[in-house]
Amino acid sequence: MDLKGMRAAAQMGLRARLERLGGTVTGQVWRLGYASRFLGYMVLHSGTAMRRFGLTMKEIYFAGVLSLVIILVSGLFVGMVLALQGYETLQRYGSSEALGVLVALSLVRELGPVVAGLLFASRAGSAITAEIGLMKATEQLSAMEMMAVDPIARVVAPRFWGGVLSMPLLAALFSAMGIFGGYLVGVQLIGVDAGAFWSQMQAAVDVRNDILNGVIKSLVFGVAVTWIAVFEGYDAPPTAEGVSRATTRTVVTSSLAILALDFVLTALMFTGGP
Amino acid sequence: MNRSTIDLWVGVFVAAGLGALLFLALKVGNLASFSTAQTYQVFAKFANIGGLKVRAPIKSAGVVVGRVADIRFDNESYEAIVAMNVDSGFQFPRDTTAKILTSGLLGEQYIGLEAGGDGVMLKHGDRLRLTQSAVVLENLISQFLFNKAAEGKPEEKK
Amino acid sequence: MPSTPIIEIRNLSFAYEPSRPVLRNIELSVPRGAVVGIMGQSGCGKTTLLRVIMGALTPSAGSARVLGHDVANLRREPLFEMRRKMGMLFQFGALFTDISVYENVAFPLREHLSLPEPLLNDLVMMKLQAVGLRGAAHLMPTELSGGMARRVALARSIALDPQLMLYDEPFTGLDPISFGVITRLIRELNDSLGATSIIVTHDVQEALGVVDYVYFMAGGRVIAQGTPDEIRSSAEPFVNQFVNGRSDGPVPFHYPAPQYRADLELAEH
Numbered sequence: 099m100d101l102k103g104m105r106a107a108a109q110m111g112l113r114a115r116l117e118r119l120g121g122t123v124t125g126q127v128w129r130l131g132y133a134s135r136f137l138g139y140m141v142l143h144s145g146t147a148m149r150r151f152g153l154t155m156k157e158i159y160f161a162g163v164l165s166l167v168i169i170l171v172s173g174l175f176v177g178m179v180l181a182l183q184g185y186e187t188l189q190r191y192g193s194s195e196a197l198g199v200l201v202a203l204s205l206v207r208e209l210g211p212v213v214a215g216l217l218f219a220s221r222a223g224s225a226i227t228a229e230i231g232l233m234k235a236t237e238q239l240s241a242m243e244m245m246a247v248d249p250i251a252r253v254v255a256p257r258f259w260g261g262v263l264s265m266p267l268l269a270a271l272f273s274a275m276g277i278f279g280g281y282l283v284g285v286q287l288i289g290v291d292a293g294a295f296w297s298q299m300q301a302a303v304d305v306r307n308d309i310l311n312g313v314i315k316s317l318v319f320g321v322a323v324t325w326i327a328v329f330e331g332y333d334a335p336p337t338a339e340g341v342s343r344a345t346t347r348t349v350v351t352s353s354l355a356i357l358a359l360d361f362v363l364t365a366l367m368f369t370g371g372p
Numbered sequence: 373m374n375r376s377t378i379d380l381w382v383g384v385f386v387a388a389g390l391g392a393l394l395f396l397a398l399k400v401g402n403l404a405s406f407s408t409a410q411t412y413q414v415f416a417k418f419a420n421i422g423g424l425k426v427r428a429p430i431k432s433a434g435v436v437v438g439r440v441a442d443i444r445f446d447n448e449s450y451e452a453i454v455a456m457n458v459d460s461g462f463q464f465p466r467d468t469t470a471k472i473l474t475s476g477l478l479g480e481q482y483i484g485l486e487a488g489g490d491g492v493m494l495k496h497g498d499r500l501r502l503t504q505s506a507v508v509l510e511n512l513i514s515q516f517l518f519n520k521a522a523e524g525k526p527e528e529k530k
Numbered sequence: 531m532p533s534t535p536i537i538e539i540r541n542l543s544f545a546y547e548p549s550r551p552v553l554r555n556i557e558l559s560v561p562r563g564a565v566v567g568i569m570g571q572s573g574c575g576k577t578t579l580l581r582v583i584m585g586a587l588t589p590s591a592g593s594a595r596v597l598g599h600d601v602a603n604l605r606r607e608p609l610f611e612m613r614r615k616m617g618m619l620f621q622f623g624a625l626f627t628d629i630s631v632y633e634n635v636a637f638p639l640r641e642h643l644s645l646p647e648p649l650l651n652d653l654v655m656m657k658l659q660a661v662g663l664r665g666a667a668h669l670m671p672t673e674l675s676g677g678m679a680r681r682v683a684l685a686r687s688i689a690l691d692p693q694l695m696l697y698d699e700p701f702t703g704l705d706p707i708s709f710g711v712i713t714r715l716i717r718e719l720n721d722s723l724g725a726t727s728i729i730v731t732h733d734v735q736e737a738l739g740v741v742d743y744v745y746f747m748a749g750g751r752v753i754a755q756g757t758p759d760e761i762r763s764s765a766e767p768f769v770n771q772f773v774n775g776r777s778d779g780p781v782p783f784h785y786p787a788p789q790y791r792a793d794l795e796l797a798e799h
Contacts, residue, residue, distance in 0.1 A: 149607075152375070155378065155379065155382050156378055158385070158386075159378045159381055159382050159385075161384050162382070162383060162389075163381045163384075163385045166385065166388075206396060229388055233626075236622070236623070236624055236627070237622070237624035237625050238625070238627070239618065239628055240586075241618070241620055241624035241625075241626075241683075242622065243586070243692075244584065244613055244615075244617075244618040245613065245614075245638045245641065245686075245687075246611070246613040246614045246636070246638075246641075246642065247637075247638075247641045248610075248612040250643075264385075266388070266393075267385065267386060267388075267391070267392070267393075268389070268678070270389055270390075270392040270393040270396060271388060271389055271392045272415025273392070273394035273396060274395050274396060275392075277396075277497050300399070305397050307427075309393075309396050313393070328402070372705045
């Protein structure tokens with residue numbers, strides 16, 4: 099809500115304000131339904147994206163490969179900071195040899211999928227939204243429709259699958275770089291025993307429980323972020339302002355979705371039952 | 373940016389990503405040991421399993437030889453029945469003792485197997501007769517207090 | 531005279547919301563081979579009419595038959611089939627900015643036909659030659675001027691040899707030379723393809739020079755129709771104002787406003 103909107107809202111009575119709130123909520127729910135139908139249609143018409151895999155590969159390049167630099171550098175730094183902070187606290191309880199465990203579990207279970215997802219949303223998600231929105235604004239999508247080519251199958255679906263396939267790989271690369279960064283700081287810089295670093299890590303990190311769950315998380319985040327990105331782009335008003343707002347919405351909504359889904363998935367995976 | 377350059381970079385990216393996953397699985401996790409080993413299952417009854425969880429390690433002489441598969445409650449004997457998957461490479465005698473131990477002072481609990489002397493080995497489906505339950509802190513404290521009280525009383529009598 | 535018209539619209543009405551109709555009771559007929567202009571002020575509904583003909587909008591009432599299909603009830607497959615026989619030129623070209631001129635023209639050919647590369651190459655070159663831009667085949671859309679971009683878009687829209695060509699404001703923002711080029715191309719392509727063309731525009735003089743027949747729209751209705759000469763000499767006041775570019779007439783100069791005195795601050799005191 100901008101300043102004008104806030105002023106107008108303050109002038110309305112309480113009842114009017116409640117009605118407006120209800121309208122917004124209903125509007126969002128309606129939009130979610132519309133977005134779901136969009137997702138369903140796109141998945142059903144993904145044949146072209148699969149058969150002409152070159153299209154999808156091009157999108158994997160734009161979403162995945164071009165995000166490599168930011169993912170790898172961020173992963174490295176996050177791992178290094180984890181090692182620094184972790185050592186600080188662990189050595190107070192004489193458990194500095196558990197540093198490897200701390201770094202690995204933090205990354206594989208949480209930071210890998212979540213931070214990689216957030217970075218992916220800002221870099222690739224916003225680019226996808228802007229691209230599709232701009233194509234809509236310059237009537238390129240309409241032109242495609244007029245040439246009897248379904249723009250959702252030809253333009254949207256490859257970008258969706260490109261994003262979904264890239265996310266788990268990026269999250270894994272983030273975690274791997276982070277562990278390497280943690281090793282650099284912990285073992286090389288601080289002097290934690292290398293053997294203890296790796297062996298305790300191997301004993302504590304379980305492939306099924308930790309790594310697989312981390313991969314599942316990154317897949318779920320990938321679907322969520324890319325879905326939001328393509329939908330916002332496709333639904334954007336065909337004006338400059340419309341596209342720029344849609345791009346912002348993509349980043350904000352994706353980030354919130356990642357954090358909310360992270361909570362739900364963590365609760366399901368890492369706590370509770372055997 | 374032509375077709376073949378894109379293909380090259382996508383290939384590099386996917387290879388790197390899969391490599392990272394492999395690195396995580398092998399070097400960071402415990403895939404290298406213990407995923408598809410052959411196991412046989414034996415049972416043990418405990419009066420109290422304490423904090424034992426499914427997938428907890430089963431160790432003998434400190435080496436991991438298996439994992440806890442299942443924990444159930446026997447409504448007739450009012451005891452816990454623990455199903456254990458032991459690696460087929462290790463054979464234990466029929467009179468092996470199963471104890472629930474704690475790793476470290478406040479660490480997670482695991483099952484420790486102490487081999488007996490019987491000539492016949494455990495087979496799949498067998499039950500270990502000798503078990504020792506987990507130590508429950510409250511019982512330990514009340515026992516300590518009881519002992520202390522018992523020490524005091526005979527002295528008074530004198 | 532050929533028997534069935536390419537486009538036959540009877541009593542067509544359309545509204546986004548029931549309270550605000552955009553098209554009212556349109557009657558329109560386009561014979562094969564003709565170049566027909568649909569003209570009027572901005573907002574008179576002509577672009578909406580074009581979209582109904584395209585099959586992008588479903589009419590609220592009435593019927594529209596295009597190329598033998600009833601566009602009102604078209605399912606996805608027949609709709610795409612109909613569109614393969616149509617070509618549309620969008621207002622600013624709508625070229626795909628991430629691929630070259632050559633690839634843009636080749637796009638419909640690649641999507642719908644599997645042709646060997648040499649044949650595809652020749653077809654693309656032929657289409658570019660027809661619009662005079664064969665030498666620009668390797669350029670990117672961002673390197674083209676407005677007029678050139680529109681010509682490339684034209685080449686792309688005739689790639690599949692359509693039976694019906696639709697032009698949405700083809701003359702907007704062009705310099706006089708480009709005007710001449712586009713006008714010449716519209717007529718030449720129509721005749722050489724044996725196609726029918728519909729031009730939606732508000733550029734009167736250029737359009738009147740190229741079309742065979744005109745439908746004049748205002749407020750969602752067809753208020754006049756005829757040959758270019760008939761339209762030029764029309765007595766209908768709105769058409770008259772439009773054709774002669776008069777600043778005041780049935781379409782008033784002043785936007786509706788209260789009394790002038792009431793809006794002046796100083797005059798009050």
